[in-house]
Amino acid sequence: MRETQGTAPERRAWWRGHVGHILLIWAGITVAGVLFGLFLPPRLMPQPASGTMHEVRLTVIVFTVAAAPVAALVWGIALYSLVVWRHRSSDVPPEDGPPIRGNTTVQVAWLFVSSFLTLFLLVWGLGELQAISAQASPKPLVVDVVGQQWMWTYAYPQDGGVQSATLVLPVGRSILFRVTSKDVVHSFWIPNMGIKIDANPGVTTEVGVTPDQLGVFNVRCAELCGLYHAYMESAVQVVSGSAFTAWVRANGGRVG
Numbered sequence: 112m113r114e115t116q117g118t119a120p121e122r123r124a125w126w127r128g129h130v131g132h133i134l135l136i137w138a139g140i141t142v143a144g145v146l147f148g149l150f151l152p153p154r155l156m157p158q159p160a161s162g163t164m165h166e167v168r169l170t171v172i173v174f175t176v177a178a179a180p181v182a183a184l185v186w187g188i189a190l191y192s193l194v195v196w197r198h199r200s201s202d203v204p205p206e207d208g209p210p211i212r213g214n215t216t217v218q219v220a221w222l223f224v225s226s227f228l229t230l231f232l233l234v235w236g237l238g239e240l241q242a243i244s245a246q247a248s249p250k251p252l253v254v255d256v257v258g259q260q261w262m263w264t265y266a267y268p269q270d271g272g273v274q275s276a277t278l279v280l281p282v283g284r285s286i287l288f289r290v291t292s293k294d295v296v297h298s299f300w301i302p303n304m305g306i307k308i309d310a311n312p313g314v315t316t317e318v319g320v321t322p323d324q325l326g327v328f329n330v331r332c333a334e335l336c337g338l339y340h341a342y343m344e345s346a347v348q349v350v351s352g353s354a355f356t357a358w359v360r361a362n363g364g365r366v367g
């Protein structure tokens with residue numbers, strides 16, 4: 112950038128012009144990114160059917176908003192360079208300017224900003240983990256989940272060992288899923304409840320959630336597990352406590 116090789120006031124004017132424009136573009140893209148983060152995740156993500164999903168959605172919103180100014184800085188400089196500093200004529204472009212070997216102000220500012228951002232993400236993440244685990248009850252309703260090509264089956268060991276091909280859960284109760292697989296690796300995923308855990312043959316993995324909405328929600332496999340993986344999809348019915356008791360009895364169990 113030869114334009115920078117001038118007198119000190121010329122260099123300052125050059126910076127003021129370009130940096131001012133880049134800051135304007137940065138501010139514009141930041142506002143767009145923040146609006147995107149505030150308005151799109153609530154519309155694109157599944158409607159929450161558990162406290163866990165509320166926390167997951169909030170985290171996606173907060174992280175998108177926090178990332179907006181950083182992404183805007185990169186995109187702003189890239190766009191400005193492409194438009195303003197592009198070499199236009201057909202002759203050979205001039206040689207590159209002298210490399211920049213360091214700028215204490217920029218380095219200190221970036222160290223401070225990136226430390227602050229990463230610390231914020233860490234503290235936020237730890238807080239969310241704490242909030243989610245605080246929702247679990249010490250006496251959850253246990254559901255054993257078995258994945259196989261290409262379906263899920265469920266057993267309720269506390270309720271007389273009821274077996275079922277459909278997942279039925281009482282609303283407002285803390286549930287503990289104990290998940291395993293008969294064949295290959297699957298992944299047990301209830302998008303509306305914000306939980307997903309691998310189902311591995313020979314291993315039991317656990318995930319807990321408390322459904323807080325009545326209704327029917329998708330259960331999907333989230334791990335490519337063979338030819339019909341895309342069809343390894345079923346539903347969970349979240350019902351009232353009394354409807355759950357009736358369902359257990361109708362299936363030959365007794366409520367534990």
Ligand SMILES: [Cu+2]
Pocket residue numbers: 297298332333334335336337340341343
């Ligand atoms: Cu699968």
